Amino acid sequence: MIAAHGISGRQACKTMRFPRTTFQYKPKPKDDEEVINQLEQLVEKHAAIGFWQSYKRIRRKGFKWNHKRVYRVYTQLRLNIRRRAKKRLPARAKQTLFQPETINQVWSVDFMSDSLWDVASSDC
Known part of the structure; x- marks a missing residue:
């Protein structure tokens, strides 16, 4: 026009x-060469640190990049480390309930309440 x-x-x-x-x-064009270099140096030194520790170390060095920019580069470099899986209890072996064969073979007690003395009938 x-x-x-x-x-x-x-x-x-x-x-x-x-x-x-x-x-x-x-x-x-996004020039992230400095961010890439810093992240790669950190990963070489400290392989097990995650994003937030990397970001804090970069900030302590004096770089003023915000976390969104650093995170974008961090994920592009595929530096996301896998977290350990939650420890789980081993699966229990299902056993059938014991059924007594005769009367009085098994006894059980059901406590509705437990006390050392009855307050209402004590002679205090």
């Missing part, structure tokens, strides 16, 4: 109801 009708970019955007900022936007 600008070349065909010879109007300015501002007028063309206004006519098309198109934001000028979108028209003027020029994408910047």
